[in-house]
Amino acid sequence: MGRRRAARAALVAVWSLAVAVFGCSAAVAGSIKDYAGDMVSLDAAGKVESTSRLFFSGGNVRVEIPAQEDMGPMVIIVRPDRKVQWMIDVKAKTYFEQQLDEKTIADMSRGGGAAMPMGEHVVKEEPLGSEKVNGYDTRKKRVTSTSKVMGKTYTSVSTVWMADEFDVPLRERDEQGGAEEFRNIVVGAQPAALFEVPKGYARGKGMPGMPDMDMPDMPDMKNMPDMKALEGMGMPPGMKMPGQ
Incomplete structure (x- = not known):
């Protein structure tokens, strides 16, 4: 469960990108x-x-994910100005680079990779009024997300609290009662170095948490998602891709 929630934070970064x-x-x-x-x-x-x-x-995003089960600490950096995403293995001091375009992001938003058609994805929202969360006024809504993948239908229902100030929800609670909360918010300029790969880190052939695979027809595994972490997951409930 912890790893899936950590992966959800990574999807927040993709949506923000x-x-x-x-x-x-x-x-x-x-x-x-x-x-x-x-x-x-x-x-x-x-x-x-x-x-x-x-x-x-300024549109750049960094997500620091702590060690989870068999996955070591990881950092994800997305750079809209370069249309690139870096996944950094902190322990191994390596990074995986992926070029991002509109199609890639749309596919990832459904929990798959660029080479995997994921079928239909429908989101229904029901307003539930307003509420203060962590000092901010939010719009509360119930979100029902339905996906059809390989002939199977998956439905999830969550309650989401969104503030006009931020791209990410301040709170999201699933049907089982588990929740994500955005806390300890500090508004202000962030150091530019946070959005660069640290000096001395080597470029790896595979994503963090997956073994390196040297396959001539799949250079750098550009279209291979970390399916163990992301399987069955879509965007955080309540979030939409532009144009949806």
């Missing part, structure tokens, strides 16, 4: 562009399972 690169309405894009905070995963009893650190600066 889509907003920055391809644009969307002011009603969806957050009004604050430079900030940082903790994405805290909670179980149904309210106990903290894991905490990921998120940084946003």
Whole structure:
């Protein structure tokens, strides 16, 4: 469960990249562009399972994911200005680079890779009023997400709290009672070095958490997602790709 929640934080970064690169309405894009905070995963009893650190600066995004089960600590950096995403293995001091375009991001938003058609994805939203979360006014809504993949239908229902100031939800709770909360928000400029691969890190052939595979017809495994972490997951409920 912890790993899946950590992977959800990575998908938050992908969605934020889509907003920055391809644009969307002011009603969806957050009004604050430079900030940082903790994405805290909670179980149904309210106990903290894991905490990921998120940084946003002028459209650039950094997600620091702690070690989870058999996956070591990982950093994901998305750069809309370069249309690239880096997945960094902190322990091994290596990184995986992936070029991102509109099609890649759209495919990833459905929990798959660029080479995997994922079928239909429908989101239904029901307004539930307003509520304060962590000091911010939010719009509360129930989100029903239905996906059809390889002939099977998957449906999930979550409650989401969105603030106009930020691209990410301040709270999201699933049907089992587990939740994600964006806490300890600090608004302000972020160091530019946070959005670069650290010096001395080597480029790897595979994604962090997966063994290197030297396959001539699949250079750098560009279209291979970390399916163990992302299988069956879509975008965080309540979030939409531009144009949806």
